[in-house]
Amino acid sequence: MLNSKVIKALRPKERRYQITDSEGLALRIQRSGVKSWVLRVFQNGRIVDITLGHWPELSLIQARATARRKKKELELEPSGSYTVRDAFKFWCSKKRGRIISYRDEKLRLEKYVISKIGSRQLDTITPPILIKLMEPIEQAGKQSTVKRLLMRTREIFDMSVNAGYLQSNPLAKITKVFAVPEVHHMASVDWKELPIVVSQIEALAPPKYKVLFYFSLATLLRPGEVVSIRLEWINEEAITIPAEFMKMKRVHRIPLTPYLIALIQEAKTIRKNKRSPFLFPGTRPNKHISGQALAKWLHSQAEFKNRLVAHGLRSTGRTWFADNDVPLEVAEACLAHLTGSQVVRAYQRGDYFASRSKILLGWHAYIQTCARCAQVLSQNPDKSGDPA
Template sequence: MLTTKKIVTLKPKARRYQITDQFGLALRVQTTGVKSWVLRIPRNGSVKDITLGHWPDISLMQARQMARTKRLELELEPPDSYTLRDAFKFWCSKKKGRILSYRDEKLRLEKYIISKIGNRQLDTITPPLIIRIVEPIEKSGKQSTVKRLLMRTREIFDMSVNAGFISANPIAKITKVFPVPKVKHMPAVDWKELPIVMSQIEALAPPKYRLLFYFSLATLLRPG
Protein backbone atom coordinates (compact mmCIF):
# COMPACT_ATOMS: atom_id res chain seq x y z
CA MET A 1 0.00 0.00 0.00
CA LEU A 2 1.11 3.53 -0.78
CA THR A 3 1.86 6.23 1.75
CA THR A 4 2.13 9.97 1.23
CA LYS A 5 5.80 9.82 2.17
CA LYS A 6 6.45 7.13 -0.45
CA ILE A 7 4.58 9.07 -3.14
CA VAL A 8 6.79 12.12 -2.57
CA THR A 9 9.92 10.02 -3.16
CA LEU A 10 8.73 8.53 -6.49
CA LYS A 11 10.88 9.90 -9.31
CA PRO A 12 10.28 9.82 -13.10
CA LYS A 13 12.04 7.16 -15.16
CA ALA A 14 12.83 6.68 -18.83
CA ARG A 15 9.46 4.98 -19.27
CA ARG A 16 6.11 5.57 -17.62
CA TYR A 17 5.38 3.29 -14.67
CA GLN A 18 2.77 2.88 -11.95
CA ILE A 19 2.65 1.75 -8.32
CA THR A 20 -0.37 -0.23 -7.10
CA ASP A 21 -2.12 0.82 -3.91
CA GLN A 22 -5.20 -1.32 -3.17
CA PHE A 23 -8.48 -2.49 -4.75
CA GLY A 24 -7.37 -1.49 -8.25
CA LEU A 25 -6.16 1.99 -7.34
CA ALA A 26 -2.73 2.87 -8.68
CA LEU A 27 -0.49 5.91 -9.02
CA ARG A 28 0.92 6.43 -12.51
CA VAL A 29 4.21 8.34 -12.83
CA GLN A 30 4.86 9.91 -16.23
CA THR A 31 8.32 10.54 -17.69
CA THR A 32 7.68 14.24 -17.05
CA GLY A 33 7.21 13.60 -13.34
CA VAL A 34 3.42 14.12 -13.42
CA LYS A 35 1.65 11.70 -11.06
CA SER A 36 -1.89 10.58 -11.83
CA TRP A 37 -4.40 8.40 -9.99
CA VAL A 38 -5.97 5.59 -12.01
CA LEU A 39 -8.49 2.93 -11.11
CA ARG A 40 -8.05 -0.41 -12.87
CA ILE A 41 -11.32 -2.32 -13.26
CA PRO A 42 -12.24 -5.55 -15.07
CA ARG A 43 -14.37 -5.03 -18.18
CA ASN A 44 -15.41 -7.77 -20.65
CA GLY A 45 -12.42 -9.97 -19.96
CA SER A 46 -9.90 -7.14 -20.08
CA VAL A 47 -8.71 -4.36 -17.80
CA LYS A 48 -9.84 -0.75 -18.18
CA ASP A 49 -8.06 2.23 -16.58
CA ILE A 50 -10.14 5.14 -15.28
CA THR A 51 -8.22 8.34 -14.57
CA LEU A 52 -9.29 9.97 -11.29
CA GLY A 53 -7.01 13.02 -11.23
CA HIS A 54 -3.53 14.23 -10.41
CA TRP A 55 -1.48 14.11 -7.24
CA PRO A 56 -1.07 16.27 -5.13
CA ASP A 57 -4.35 17.95 -6.17
CA ILE A 58 -6.01 14.73 -5.02
CA SER A 59 -4.51 13.28 -1.86
CA LEU A 60 -4.01 9.58 -1.19
CA MET A 61 -7.05 9.41 1.11
CA GLN A 62 -9.21 11.31 -1.39
CA ALA A 63 -8.10 9.00 -4.20
CA ARG A 64 -9.03 5.92 -2.16
CA GLN A 65 -12.46 7.38 -1.43
CA MET A 66 -12.99 8.31 -5.10
CA ALA A 67 -11.97 4.80 -6.14
CA ARG A 68 -14.48 3.29 -3.70
CA THR A 69 -17.25 5.59 -4.97
CA LYS A 70 -16.48 4.63 -8.58
CA ARG A 71 -16.53 0.93 -7.72
CA LEU A 72 -19.92 1.38 -6.06
CA GLU A 73 -21.23 3.15 -9.17
CA LEU A 74 -20.03 0.26 -11.34
CA GLU A 75 -21.57 -2.28 -8.91
CA LEU A 76 -18.23 -3.90 -8.19
CA GLU A 77 -17.43 -5.43 -4.81
CA PRO A 78 -16.95 -2.35 -2.60
CA PRO A 79 -13.75 -2.38 -0.52
CA ASP A 80 -13.67 -1.15 3.06
CA SER A 81 -13.19 2.58 3.40
CA TYR A 82 -13.40 5.16 6.16
CA THR A 83 -16.18 4.59 8.67
CA LEU A 84 -17.94 7.06 10.91
CA ARG A 85 -16.02 5.52 13.83
CA ASP A 86 -12.74 6.36 12.05
CA ALA A 87 -13.90 9.95 11.62
CA PHE A 88 -15.06 10.06 15.26
CA LYS A 89 -11.61 8.94 16.45
CA PHE A 90 -10.06 11.65 14.29
CA TRP A 91 -12.43 14.22 15.87
CA CYS A 92 -11.51 12.98 19.37
CA SER A 93 -7.78 13.32 18.63
CA LYS A 94 -8.29 16.96 17.64
CA LYS A 95 -10.79 18.03 20.31
CA LYS A 96 -9.46 16.32 23.43
CA GLY A 97 -8.07 18.95 25.75
CA ARG A 98 -9.23 21.78 23.48
CA ILE A 99 -12.91 22.10 24.41
CA LEU A 100 -14.19 22.22 27.99
CA SER A 101 -17.18 19.99 27.23
CA TYR A 102 -15.09 17.30 25.48
CA ARG A 103 -15.95 14.44 27.87
CA ASP A 104 -19.70 15.13 27.79
CA GLU A 105 -19.72 15.63 24.02
CA LYS A 106 -17.77 12.39 23.47
CA LEU A 107 -20.07 10.33 25.71
CA ARG A 108 -23.16 11.84 24.07
CA LEU A 109 -21.92 11.03 20.57
CA GLU A 110 -20.97 7.48 21.57
CA LYS A 111 -24.36 6.84 23.17
CA TYR A 112 -26.66 8.21 20.48
CA ILE A 113 -24.70 8.13 17.19
CA ILE A 114 -21.53 6.00 17.16
CA SER A 115 -23.13 3.01 18.91
CA LYS A 116 -25.77 2.85 16.17
CA ILE A 117 -23.98 3.67 12.91
CA GLY A 118 -20.29 3.87 13.84
CA ASN A 119 -19.37 0.98 11.50
CA ARG A 120 -21.06 2.52 8.45
CA GLN A 121 -18.92 3.87 5.62
CA LEU A 122 -18.86 7.67 5.59
CA ASP A 123 -20.10 7.87 2.02
CA THR A 124 -23.20 5.80 2.85
CA ILE A 125 -24.46 8.10 5.63
CA THR A 126 -27.28 10.38 4.50
CA PRO A 127 -29.36 13.13 6.17
CA PRO A 128 -32.50 10.91 6.38
CA LEU A 129 -30.47 8.31 8.31
CA ILE A 130 -29.27 10.87 10.87
CA ILE A 131 -32.78 12.34 11.13
CA ARG A 132 -34.27 8.89 11.91
CA ILE A 133 -31.74 8.44 14.71
CA VAL A 134 -32.30 11.87 16.21
CA GLU A 135 -36.12 12.12 15.94
CA PRO A 136 -36.84 9.83 18.98
CA ILE A 137 -34.52 12.00 21.09
CA GLU A 138 -36.43 15.11 20.04
CA LYS A 139 -39.79 13.47 20.81
CA SER A 140 -38.56 12.68 24.31
CA GLY A 141 -38.18 16.40 24.92
CA LYS A 142 -34.37 16.58 24.75
CA GLN A 143 -34.13 19.43 22.25
CA SER A 144 -30.82 20.67 23.65
CA THR A 145 -29.33 17.18 23.24
CA VAL A 146 -30.51 17.12 19.63
CA LYS A 147 -28.92 20.50 18.99
CA ARG A 148 -25.53 19.44 20.37
CA LEU A 149 -25.60 16.05 18.64
CA LEU A 150 -26.28 17.59 15.25
CA MET A 151 -23.68 20.30 15.78
CA ARG A 152 -20.93 17.83 16.72
CA THR A 153 -21.90 15.24 14.07
CA ARG A 154 -21.79 17.95 11.43
CA GLU A 155 -18.42 18.99 12.82
CA ILE A 156 -17.11 15.42 12.49
CA PHE A 157 -18.11 15.40 8.81
CA ASP A 158 -16.54 18.82 8.23
CA MET A 159 -13.27 17.53 9.68
CA SER A 160 -13.56 14.41 7.51
CA VAL A 161 -13.73 16.61 4.42
CA ASN A 162 -10.66 18.54 5.55
CA ALA A 163 -8.81 15.27 6.24
CA GLY A 164 -9.68 13.93 2.79
CA PHE A 165 -11.91 11.08 4.01
CA ILE A 166 -14.83 12.37 1.90
CA SER A 167 -15.21 15.12 -0.70
CA ALA A 168 -18.28 16.89 0.74
CA ASN A 169 -20.34 17.06 3.94
CA PRO A 170 -23.72 15.39 3.26
CA ILE A 171 -25.30 16.75 6.48
CA ALA A 172 -24.05 20.34 6.25
CA LYS A 173 -27.60 21.78 6.56
CA ILE A 174 -29.25 19.13 8.69
CA THR A 175 -29.79 21.47 11.66
CA LYS A 176 -32.45 23.31 9.62
CA VAL A 177 -34.72 20.26 9.91
CA PHE A 178 -35.17 20.66 13.66
CA PRO A 179 -36.49 23.74 15.50
CA VAL A 180 -34.12 25.78 17.62
CA PRO A 181 -34.59 24.71 21.26
CA LYS A 182 -36.18 27.28 23.55
CA VAL A 183 -33.88 28.07 26.43
CA LYS A 184 -35.53 28.74 29.80
CA HIS A 185 -33.24 30.87 31.91
CA MET A 186 -32.98 30.56 35.66
CA PRO A 187 -35.28 33.04 37.46
CA ALA A 188 -33.62 36.26 38.62
CA VAL A 189 -34.13 38.09 41.91
CA ASP A 190 -35.92 41.42 41.58
CA TRP A 191 -33.64 44.27 42.62
CA LYS A 192 -36.21 45.36 45.20
CA GLU A 193 -35.72 42.06 47.03
CA LEU A 194 -31.94 42.42 47.15
CA PRO A 195 -31.89 43.68 50.81
CA ILE A 196 -33.71 40.49 51.86
CA VAL A 197 -31.22 38.35 49.94
CA MET A 198 -28.31 40.28 51.50
CA SER A 199 -29.63 39.73 54.99
CA GLN A 200 -30.04 36.00 54.38
CA ILE A 201 -26.51 35.78 52.96
CA GLU A 202 -25.12 37.60 56.02
CA ALA A 203 -27.04 35.40 58.46
CA LEU A 204 -26.71 31.96 56.88
CA ALA A 205 -23.92 31.75 54.31
CA PRO A 206 -20.37 30.61 55.28
CA PRO A 207 -17.72 33.37 54.95
CA LYS A 208 -16.29 32.14 51.62
CA TYR A 209 -19.73 32.10 50.02
CA ARG A 210 -20.48 35.59 51.32
CA LEU A 211 -17.25 36.83 49.71
CA LEU A 212 -18.08 35.06 46.46
CA PHE A 213 -21.57 36.59 46.42
CA TYR A 214 -20.26 40.12 47.05
CA PHE A 215 -17.55 39.68 44.42
CA SER A 216 -20.22 38.60 41.91
CA LEU A 217 -22.25 41.71 42.67
CA ALA A 218 -19.25 44.02 42.45
CA THR A 219 -18.08 42.64 39.11
CA LEU A 220 -21.50 41.85 37.61
CA LEU A 221 -20.61 38.18 37.21
CA ARG A 222 -23.27 35.51 36.96
CA PRO A 223 -23.42 33.62 40.27
CA GLY A 224 -22.02 30.08 40.03
Protein backbone atom coordinates in the same frame (compact mmCIF):
# COMPACT_ATOMS: atom_id res chain seq x y z
CA MET B 1 -0.94 0.63 1.92
CA LEU B 2 0.53 3.94 0.95
CA ASN B 3 0.99 6.98 3.16
CA SER B 4 1.86 10.61 2.43
CA LYS B 5 5.52 10.22 3.38
CA VAL B 6 6.03 7.26 1.04
CA ILE B 7 4.24 9.00 -1.84
CA LYS B 8 6.36 12.13 -1.50
CA ALA B 9 9.57 10.06 -1.57
CA LEU B 10 8.72 8.22 -4.81
CA ARG B 11 10.99 9.26 -7.71
CA PRO B 12 10.63 8.70 -11.50
CA LYS B 13 12.55 5.87 -13.19
CA GLU B 14 13.53 5.07 -16.77
CA ARG B 15 10.19 3.34 -17.26
CA ARG B 16 6.76 4.13 -15.91
CA TYR B 17 5.83 2.13 -12.80
CA GLN B 18 3.07 2.08 -10.19
CA ILE B 19 2.69 1.34 -6.49
CA THR B 20 -0.47 -0.39 -5.27
CA ASP B 21 -2.43 1.05 -2.37
CA SER B 22 -5.43 -1.22 -1.76
CA GLU B 23 -8.61 -2.57 -3.37
CA GLY B 24 -7.45 -1.79 -6.91
CA LEU B 25 -6.21 1.75 -6.21
CA ALA B 26 -2.64 2.50 -7.28
CA LEU B 27 -0.32 5.45 -7.79
CA ARG B 28 1.32 5.55 -11.22
CA ILE B 29 4.63 7.42 -11.54
CA GLN B 30 5.44 8.63 -15.08
CA ARG B 31 8.96 9.13 -16.46
CA SER B 32 8.28 12.89 -16.26
CA GLY B 33 7.70 12.62 -12.51
CA VAL B 34 3.91 13.14 -12.73
CA LYS B 35 2.07 10.96 -10.20
CA SER B 36 -1.42 9.79 -11.19
CA TRP B 37 -4.07 7.84 -9.30
CA VAL B 38 -5.55 4.89 -11.18
CA LEU B 39 -8.24 2.44 -10.25
CA ARG B 40 -7.97 -1.08 -11.73
CA VAL B 41 -11.35 -2.79 -12.12
CA PHE B 42 -12.67 -5.89 -13.90
CA GLN B 43 -15.33 -4.79 -16.38
CA ASN B 44 -16.96 -6.50 -19.37
CA GLY B 45 -14.62 -9.44 -19.15
CA ARG B 46 -11.41 -7.44 -19.11
CA ILE B 47 -9.24 -5.41 -16.75
CA VAL B 48 -9.58 -1.62 -17.11
CA ASP B 49 -7.45 1.13 -15.54
CA ILE B 50 -9.43 4.30 -14.75
CA THR B 51 -7.45 7.50 -14.12
CA LEU B 52 -8.86 9.39 -11.12
CA GLY B 53 -6.54 12.41 -10.92
CA HIS B 54 -3.05 13.60 -10.10
CA TRP B 55 -1.17 13.78 -6.81
CA PRO B 56 -0.88 16.10 -4.85
CA GLU B 57 -4.01 17.83 -6.22
CA LEU B 58 -5.85 14.63 -5.22
CA SER B 59 -4.57 13.50 -1.83
CA LEU B 60 -4.36 9.89 -0.70
CA ILE B 61 -7.57 10.08 1.34
CA GLN B 62 -9.37 11.90 -1.48
CA ALA B 63 -8.19 9.26 -3.96
CA ARG B 64 -9.56 6.47 -1.77
CA ALA B 65 -12.90 8.27 -1.49
CA THR B 66 -12.99 8.87 -5.25
CA ALA B 67 -12.18 5.21 -5.92
CA ARG B 68 -15.02 4.19 -3.64
CA ARG B 69 -17.49 6.45 -5.48
CA LYS B 70 -16.32 5.17 -8.84
CA LYS B 71 -16.85 1.55 -7.76
CA LYS B 72 -20.35 2.40 -6.59
CA GLU B 73 -21.08 4.05 -9.95
CA LEU B 74 -19.90 0.90 -11.73
CA GLU B 75 -22.00 -1.23 -9.35
CA LEU B 76 -18.89 -2.93 -8.02
CA GLU B 77 -18.28 -3.72 -4.35
CA PRO B 78 -16.78 -0.47 -3.03
CA SER B 79 -13.65 -0.60 -0.88
CA GLY B 80 -13.34 1.12 2.48
CA SER B 81 -12.27 4.75 2.26
CA TYR B 82 -13.24 7.75 4.37
CA THR B 83 -15.11 7.05 7.62
CA VAL B 84 -17.18 9.32 9.87
CA ARG B 85 -14.35 9.17 12.40
CA ASP B 86 -11.88 10.36 9.74
CA ALA B 87 -14.18 13.29 8.99
CA PHE B 88 -14.47 14.03 12.72
CA LYS B 89 -10.67 14.07 13.11
CA PHE B 90 -10.45 16.46 10.15
CA TRP B 91 -13.02 18.73 11.85
CA CYS B 92 -11.03 18.59 15.12
CA SER B 93 -7.82 19.59 13.36
CA LYS B 94 -9.49 22.68 11.90
CA LYS B 95 -11.59 23.76 14.91
CA ARG B 96 -9.15 23.19 17.78
CA GLY B 97 -8.30 26.57 19.25
CA ARG B 98 -10.67 28.41 16.90
CA ILE B 99 -13.99 27.99 18.72
CA ILE B 100 -14.54 28.78 22.39
CA SER B 101 -16.68 25.71 23.03
CA TYR B 102 -14.32 23.28 21.24
CA ARG B 103 -13.75 20.90 24.19
CA ASP B 104 -17.45 20.61 25.05
CA GLU B 105 -18.45 20.21 21.39
CA LYS B 106 -15.80 17.52 20.85
CA LEU B 107 -16.85 15.51 23.92
CA ARG B 108 -20.53 15.80 22.96
CA LEU B 109 -19.89 14.55 19.42
CA GLU B 110 -17.75 11.67 20.68
CA LYS B 111 -20.43 10.59 23.15
CA TYR B 112 -23.53 10.77 20.97
CA VAL B 113 -22.32 10.41 17.35
CA ILE B 114 -18.78 9.11 16.86
CA SER B 115 -19.13 6.29 19.39
CA LYS B 116 -22.21 5.06 17.45
CA ILE B 117 -21.37 5.52 13.76
CA GLY B 118 -17.69 6.52 13.73
CA SER B 119 -16.54 3.38 11.89
CA ARG B 120 -19.11 3.70 9.09
CA GLN B 121 -18.15 4.93 5.64
CA LEU B 122 -18.97 8.60 5.27
CA ASP B 123 -20.92 8.16 2.04
CA THR B 124 -23.24 5.58 3.64
CA ILE B 125 -24.65 8.02 6.19
CA THR B 126 -28.18 9.20 5.35
CA PRO B 127 -30.59 11.53 7.19
CA PRO B 128 -32.68 8.62 8.59
CA ILE B 129 -29.58 7.17 10.27
CA LEU B 130 -28.84 10.42 12.10
CA ILE B 131 -32.52 11.04 12.89
CA LYS B 132 -32.73 7.63 14.58
CA LEU B 133 -29.59 8.52 16.53
CA MET B 134 -31.08 11.82 17.74
CA GLU B 135 -34.57 10.62 18.67
CA PRO B 136 -33.66 9.12 22.11
CA ILE B 137 -31.82 12.34 23.01
CA GLU B 138 -34.85 14.43 22.03
CA GLN B 139 -37.18 12.13 23.99
CA ALA B 140 -34.98 12.66 27.05
CA GLY B 141 -35.81 16.36 26.82
CA LYS B 142 -32.36 17.44 25.61
CA GLN B 143 -33.49 19.55 22.66
CA SER B 144 -30.55 21.93 22.98
CA THR B 145 -28.14 18.98 22.80
CA VAL B 146 -29.88 17.75 19.64
CA LYS B 147 -29.60 21.22 18.11
CA ARG B 148 -25.86 21.47 18.76
CA LEU B 149 -25.16 17.89 17.61
CA LEU B 150 -27.01 18.44 14.34
CA MET B 151 -25.26 21.77 13.76
CA ARG B 152 -21.78 20.31 14.29
CA THR B 153 -22.45 17.05 12.42
CA ARG B 154 -23.74 19.01 9.46
CA GLU B 155 -20.61 21.18 9.70
CA ILE B 156 -18.41 18.05 9.65
CA PHE B 157 -20.11 16.88 6.47
CA ASP B 158 -19.84 20.34 4.88
CA MET B 159 -16.08 20.33 5.54
CA SER B 160 -15.83 16.85 4.02
CA VAL B 161 -17.52 18.12 0.85
CA ASN B 162 -15.13 21.08 0.68
CA ALA B 163 -12.16 18.75 1.17
CA GLY B 164 -13.32 16.52 -1.68
CA TYR B 165 -14.25 13.48 0.41
CA LEU B 166 -17.96 13.78 -0.44
CA GLN B 167 -19.76 15.12 -3.48
CA SER B 168 -22.67 16.63 -1.51
CA ASN B 169 -23.91 16.91 2.06
CA PRO B 170 -26.90 14.60 2.67
CA LEU B 171 -27.54 16.29 6.05
CA ALA B 172 -27.86 19.83 4.71
CA LYS B 173 -31.51 20.23 5.78
CA ILE B 174 -31.76 17.74 8.62
CA THR B 175 -32.38 20.42 11.28
CA LYS B 176 -35.88 20.94 9.86
CA VAL B 177 -36.90 17.52 11.21
CA PHE B 178 -36.58 18.50 14.87
CA ALA B 179 -38.41 21.20 16.81
CA VAL B 180 -36.54 24.37 17.68
CA PRO B 181 -35.61 24.18 21.39
CA GLU B 182 -37.17 26.69 23.75
CA VAL B 183 -34.72 29.18 25.21
CA HIS B 184 -34.72 29.31 29.02
CA HIS B 185 -32.73 32.12 30.58
CA MET B 186 -30.59 31.53 33.65
CA ALA B 187 -32.61 31.81 36.86
CA SER B 188 -31.93 35.23 38.37
CA VAL B 189 -33.46 37.83 40.66
CA ASP B 190 -34.09 41.51 40.11
CA TRP B 191 -31.63 43.78 41.87
CA LYS B 192 -34.51 45.17 43.96
CA GLU B 193 -34.87 41.67 45.49
CA LEU B 194 -31.21 41.50 46.42
CA PRO B 195 -31.72 42.59 50.08
CA ILE B 196 -33.95 39.54 50.64
CA VAL B 197 -31.51 37.23 48.84
CA VAL B 198 -28.58 38.58 50.85
CA SER B 199 -30.49 38.09 54.13
CA GLN B 200 -31.05 34.44 53.15
CA ILE B 201 -27.38 34.03 52.23
CA GLU B 202 -26.36 35.50 55.59
CA ALA B 203 -28.66 33.08 57.41
CA LEU B 204 -27.90 29.90 55.44
CA ALA B 205 -24.48 30.00 53.79
CA PRO B 206 -21.29 28.60 55.37
CA PRO B 207 -18.39 31.12 55.34
CA LYS B 208 -16.84 29.64 52.16
CA TYR B 209 -20.02 29.92 50.11
CA LYS B 210 -20.87 33.29 51.59
CA VAL B 211 -17.56 34.81 50.42
CA LEU B 212 -17.88 33.03 47.06
CA PHE B 213 -21.38 34.49 46.62
CA TYR B 214 -20.34 38.05 47.45
CA PHE B 215 -17.17 37.82 45.32
CA SER B 216 -19.21 36.53 42.34
CA LEU B 217 -21.75 39.32 42.81
CA ALA B 218 -19.06 42.00 43.18
CA THR B 219 -16.93 40.96 40.19
CA LEU B 220 -19.77 39.72 37.92
CA LEU B 221 -17.43 37.09 36.51
CA ARG B 222 -18.66 33.79 35.12
CA PRO B 223 -18.56 30.96 37.71
CA GLY B 224 -15.59 29.24 36.06
CA GLU B 225 -13.69 32.53 35.91
CA VAL B 226 -14.37 33.29 39.60
CA VAL B 227 -12.81 30.07 40.90
CA SER B 228 -9.79 30.33 38.61
CA ILE B 229 -8.57 33.58 40.23
CA ARG B 230 -4.90 33.28 41.24
CA LEU B 231 -3.30 35.36 43.96
CA GLU B 232 -0.56 36.46 41.56
CA TRP B 233 -3.19 38.19 39.39
CA ILE B 234 -4.11 40.59 42.19
CA ASN B 235 -2.19 43.84 42.61
CA GLU B 236 -2.90 47.19 44.24
CA GLU B 237 -5.02 48.45 41.35
CA ALA B 238 -6.85 45.49 39.82
CA ILE B 239 -7.36 41.78 39.35
CA THR B 240 -5.92 41.06 35.90
CA ILE B 241 -7.12 37.80 34.37
CA PRO B 242 -5.08 36.53 31.37
CA ALA B 243 -6.92 36.07 28.09
CA GLU B 244 -6.71 32.27 28.07
CA PHE B 245 -8.82 32.10 31.25
CA MET B 246 -11.61 34.30 29.89
CA LYS B 247 -14.48 33.08 27.71
CA MET B 248 -13.94 35.80 25.10
CA LYS B 249 -10.15 35.21 25.12
CA ARG B 250 -9.36 38.81 26.03
CA VAL B 251 -7.47 40.11 29.07
CA HIS B 252 -9.96 41.33 31.67
CA ARG B 253 -9.15 43.78 34.48
CA ILE B 254 -11.42 44.18 37.50
CA PRO B 255 -10.88 47.48 39.33
CA LEU B 256 -10.25 47.02 43.05
CA THR B 257 -12.57 48.87 45.43
CA PRO B 258 -12.33 48.91 49.23
CA TYR B 259 -15.21 46.40 49.33
CA LEU B 260 -13.53 44.01 46.90
CA ILE B 261 -10.24 44.28 48.79
CA ALA B 262 -12.08 43.36 52.01
CA LEU B 263 -13.64 40.31 50.27
CA ILE B 264 -10.23 39.17 49.03
CA GLN B 265 -8.78 39.46 52.54
CA GLU B 266 -11.70 37.48 53.96
CA ALA B 267 -11.25 34.78 51.30
CA LYS B 268 -7.56 34.53 52.20
CA THR B 269 -8.43 34.25 55.90
CA ILE B 270 -10.81 31.30 55.54
CA ARG B 271 -8.62 29.37 53.09
CA LYS B 272 -7.59 26.00 54.50
CA ASN B 273 -4.83 25.42 51.95
CA LYS B 274 -2.61 28.44 52.53
CA ARG B 275 -0.04 27.31 49.94
CA SER B 276 -2.51 27.13 47.07
CA PRO B 277 -1.97 29.66 44.26
CA PHE B 278 -5.76 30.10 44.02
CA LEU B 279 -7.96 32.49 45.95
CA PHE B 280 -10.55 29.70 46.22
CA PRO B 281 -8.47 26.52 46.57
CA GLY B 282 -9.91 23.04 46.22
CA THR B 283 -9.14 19.97 48.31
CA ARG B 284 -6.68 18.64 45.73
CA PRO B 285 -3.19 20.20 45.53
CA ASN B 286 -2.82 23.01 42.98
CA LYS B 287 -6.51 22.82 42.06
CA HIS B 288 -9.23 25.40 42.61
CA ILE B 289 -12.74 24.54 43.75
CA SER B 290 -15.25 23.44 41.15
CA GLY B 291 -16.80 26.09 38.92
CA GLN B 292 -20.14 24.53 39.86
CA ALA B 293 -19.59 24.76 43.63
CA LEU B 294 -21.78 27.82 44.22
CA ALA B 295 -24.38 26.65 41.70
CA LYS B 296 -24.72 23.29 43.46
CA TRP B 297 -25.03 24.90 46.88
CA LEU B 298 -27.74 27.30 45.66
CA HIS B 299 -29.58 24.39 44.06
CA SER B 300 -29.47 22.46 47.33
CA GLN B 301 -31.31 25.25 49.18
CA ALA B 302 -35.10 25.37 48.84
CA GLU B 303 -35.02 29.18 49.02
CA PHE B 304 -32.96 29.43 45.81
CA LYS B 305 -33.92 26.32 43.82
CA ASN B 306 -35.30 27.35 40.39
CA ARG B 307 -35.02 30.96 41.55
CA LEU B 308 -31.33 31.80 41.36
CA VAL B 309 -28.19 30.22 39.88
CA ALA B 310 -24.60 31.40 40.16
CA HIS B 311 -24.49 32.63 36.56
CA GLY B 312 -27.73 34.57 37.18
CA LEU B 313 -25.87 37.01 39.44
CA ARG B 314 -24.44 38.56 36.27
CA SER B 315 -27.97 39.34 35.13
CA THR B 316 -28.77 40.93 38.50
CA GLY B 317 -25.77 43.25 38.19
CA ARG B 318 -26.44 44.02 34.52
CA THR B 319 -30.04 45.04 35.33
CA TRP B 320 -28.78 47.34 38.11
CA PHE B 321 -26.45 49.00 35.58
CA ALA B 322 -29.32 49.55 33.13
CA ASP B 323 -31.62 51.02 35.77
CA ASN B 324 -28.86 53.33 36.96
CA ASP B 325 -28.13 54.73 33.47
CA VAL B 326 -24.72 53.13 33.05
CA PRO B 327 -23.62 53.51 29.39
CA LEU B 328 -24.01 50.33 27.34
CA GLU B 329 -20.33 49.91 26.50
CA VAL B 330 -19.25 50.36 30.13
CA ALA B 331 -21.93 47.98 31.45
CA GLU B 332 -20.97 45.30 28.93
CA ALA B 333 -17.28 45.76 29.72
CA CYS B 334 -18.06 45.08 33.40
CA LEU B 335 -19.38 41.66 32.32
CA ALA B 336 -16.39 41.07 29.96
CA HIS B 337 -18.69 41.15 26.94
CA LEU B 338 -17.66 42.34 23.49
CA THR B 339 -19.62 45.21 21.93
CA GLY B 340 -19.67 46.69 18.46
CA SER B 341 -18.58 45.26 15.16
CA GLN B 342 -15.14 43.82 14.44
CA VAL B 343 -14.18 47.12 12.81
CA VAL B 344 -15.32 49.12 15.85
CA ARG B 345 -13.30 46.88 18.17
CA ALA B 346 -10.25 47.25 15.95
CA TYR B 347 -10.25 50.99 16.68
CA GLN B 348 -11.68 50.98 20.24
CA ARG B 349 -9.17 48.90 22.15
CA GLY B 350 -9.67 50.31 25.66
CA ASP B 351 -11.47 48.46 28.45
CA TYR B 352 -13.20 51.49 30.10
CA PHE B 353 -11.18 50.84 33.25
CA ALA B 354 -11.60 54.33 34.75
CA SER B 355 -15.33 54.39 34.03
CA ARG B 356 -15.80 50.89 35.42
CA SER B 357 -13.94 51.87 38.58
CA LYS B 358 -16.57 54.53 39.31
CA ILE B 359 -19.49 52.26 38.39
CA LEU B 360 -18.27 49.40 40.58
CA LEU B 361 -17.98 51.74 43.55
CA GLY B 362 -21.73 52.38 43.24
CA TRP B 363 -22.55 48.71 42.65
CA HIS B 364 -20.47 47.59 45.63
CA ALA B 365 -22.06 50.29 47.81
CA TYR B 366 -25.47 48.84 46.94
CA ILE B 367 -24.32 45.30 47.86
CA GLN B 368 -23.07 46.62 51.20
CA THR B 369 -26.41 48.36 51.78
CA CYS B 370 -28.17 45.03 51.16
CA ALA B 371 -25.84 43.36 53.68
CA ARG B 372 -26.63 46.01 56.32
CA CYS B 373 -30.36 45.50 55.68
CA ALA B 374 -29.84 41.77 56.19
CA GLN B 375 -28.20 42.43 59.55
CA VAL B 376 -31.11 44.65 60.62
CA LEU B 377 -33.55 41.92 59.55
CA SER B 378 -31.67 39.24 61.50
CA GLN B 379 -31.73 41.46 64.60
CA ASN B 380 -35.51 41.99 64.22
CA PRO B 381 -36.80 38.57 63.06
CA ASP B 382 -40.44 39.37 63.97
CA LYS B 383 -40.63 42.24 61.47
CA SER B 384 -42.02 41.35 58.08
CA GLY B 385 -41.87 43.02 54.73
CA ASP B 386 -39.13 44.01 52.34
CA PRO B 387 -36.01 44.88 54.32
CA ALA B 388 -35.05 47.34 51.59
